[in-house]
Amino acid sequence: MTVADDHQLPRPVDWSAPDAVRRRRSRHAADRRLQWIGIGAISIAIGLLAVLITTLSFSGYRAFVQTMITVDFTIPADIDPTDPRSSRRFRTVVADSLAAKFDEVERSELRSLSQLLTNNAPFLLRDHVAANPSLVGTTVTLAIPAADPVDQFNKGTIVRETPEDRRRISDRQIAWFDTLDAEGRIAAPFNWGLFFNADSRFPELAGLSGAIVGSFYALLVCFLISFPIGIAAAVYLEEFAPANRWTDLIEVNINNLAAVPSIVFGLLGLAVFLNFFGLPRSAPLVGGMVLALMTLPTMIIVTRAALKAVPPSIREAALGVGASKHQVMTHHVLPLAMPGILTGAIIGLAQALGETAPLLLIGMNAFITSPPGGLLDASTALPTQIFIWADSPERGFVARTSAGILVLLGFLIVMNGVAIFLRQRLERKW
């Protein structure tokens, strides 16, 4: 028996045998299948995002224009616009001025005719006259927002072909509308009211200014609290903290806080800030404080990452020429890490801007018709305003909600864009 018999060499594989070819084919086919499934998954994800954005844009773009009706109002000479009781008379003025355009309007139809304009038309007119007292006794030409059904009709969401009893605008109103339209009194300019009006029960007057100001205050408070505290905590944990159980405890804590559901922070704000400390409900100050506690873990984590990215040689060089540890930190490491920290801070604030649930619990979903004047005034925020509108039954609020979402997404895109810009321009590669 020879050694060669003991170690029989395997027969050379015939790679082109039909069996092998089939095996290889099926293996490659499996490979391609996996690839296609992956492409399918990605396409589904991207497709869903596309559907989301398109549906929101399609339902929201209409709210960026607002149907306005230009009417000549005849202001009686004996009216006092500063008197709060005059609004009843202004209501008559509005109805009569509209009726004067059509000769065949009966008294019983006056109400239906006035409903072409927003319900608040008398107040808009009164405020306009009060601002210009010289107009008393003259004829004022003013463009007034149309009521929601008229607005919907003009934008084509309510169509003529629908039977009269199934739409919110009557045949008579459509006829009046057509007459006004033929005279060129109907226009649909850009809806500045969406940005400069506060909330309203009437969709044609509802705007985001209160929500934008409220969100701004809340984010300001959030930034002022979470930015310095986050940096200080991160610097301590990254550069100064001794490695012991206490430090471990803090780190575990921060990681867990980052994953606590946001609504739990709302419960904390409600129980501690509102009930225990008695801070006012719905205030941007409390909202900002809750958001700050939520953002803090993110802030600490990004700051630590930015500090880690500064090479140790910088620290060693500074220590070598006699700087104290604190001087190394404040004079060298922090300034070098600042672009990274700022980028993270902006992204953290963008997250806070979209946060809704905790704000609901501390009452920032109230119906408030004027922007907050300070940190303690009741206010809404952008996401809670969107939630309020999404819950409103009026048809016009669907478009407003989508428009509000588009505005919110716009703010988020700007903030993230600034963050990306900062990252690309300022961040240094070592």
Next chain:
Amino acid sequence: MAGLTFLLIVALTAIAYVVGRATGSRILARHGVAMHSLPGYHGAFVAAWVGIPALVLVLLWLLLQGTVVDNLIIGSIPDLPDDVGEVQLILSEIKNVAAGRIFSEPTAEIEAAAARYAAWSTIARWAMVVVVLALMLVALFIARSQLSHRYRARNNFELVLSGLMIACSVVAIATTIGIVASLVFEASRFFALVPITDFLFGLKWEPQIALREDQIAGAGAFGAVPVFAGTLLVAAIAMLVATPIGLLTAIYLGEFASDTVRAVVKPIMEILAGVPTVVYGFFAVLTVAPAMRQAGGLIGIGVSPNSALAAGAVMGIMIIPFISSLSDDALNAVPRAMRDGSLALGATPGETMIRVLLPAALPGIVGGILLGVSRAIGETMIVLMAAGLIARLTANPLDSVTTVTVQIVTLLIGDTEFDSPKTLAAFALGLVLFIVTLGLNVVALRVVRKYREQYD
């Protein structure tokens, strides 16, 4: 007034810095390099001792002033009713009268109390300004008198700085303690009204009815099992949507995609992750739920307008980027040698992925999925807008169910009476939510870490 006080603190702190630095400069001129610290550190030392105690004092004062004045007012009113709710009503009426918001003719007692309230509030505010000012001036003189050429101003200032940094890192612990304390405290008040076993194992959840007097003791009205079941159903649907799509996305991006595809898809995933949840909620209401109803109508199945399926599916979309990025991390953490070895033996990229990388990365992926589950359970806005309000014990995804987070919000919105079991039930639910998500996170992080250490 608070704003004025803060301005005052900032101004005096700045002055303190200037004073301290000027003193330091004089010392420097006299002693030259024999001086221990630079003049700037003398200024910073004085400023820190003037500003920080004053700031702490003002914050404490502002937080406690309201409670103290309220208690003083309550104590000053003769023959008070026993009921806590009525006392609160009287107190809020007094405050309204003091603020000039008079709805009905107040009694003479209330008016007198309102006058006292206004006077005491003013006194308290001015007292704060005076006390803070005095504190800052005393601190300024004491701190300045310490300065000399031997004085270690820099070391002492750095000590203050270290103390501040430690205080800031303790905020995270304070937050956790605050969360646990408030949840446990309010939940224990709830469990004093409703037995904990009824809450955890009861099958009937009708908190709205319980507002009526005769229903408070009604057994079973606060049985949270249907709420938990609804939460699990929605979360399960979400994970069924998110896990395959997220995981396959990570697999494709990790093994097959070209750099261009990766450069396009990654930002898109980030956008999906950055969309606020309220937007997803409205998307569910506006598009997904009606579409599902129509689809159900076409094949003759009745779909509830706020079905668990719609809420869960949209929540799944929200979690896709989360799963995909965590799976991506896990796959990337597998050592390159394993992958190269598999490819060198002749395995196709797909076989390498399925037979080598995926099993090796499995613990990390499971950890990511657990984190996703915890997120799905804690998510509020999507279910609040798209899921139902009525608790129903069902496993049918086309039915309407409610979740823990939805119940928390609906129980607390608009209502701040803190002694009814209805509002307290929200905190009990919150406690359960907190414990469950915390448990999931701890387990997930442990799984991920343990597995990472194997390859490091």
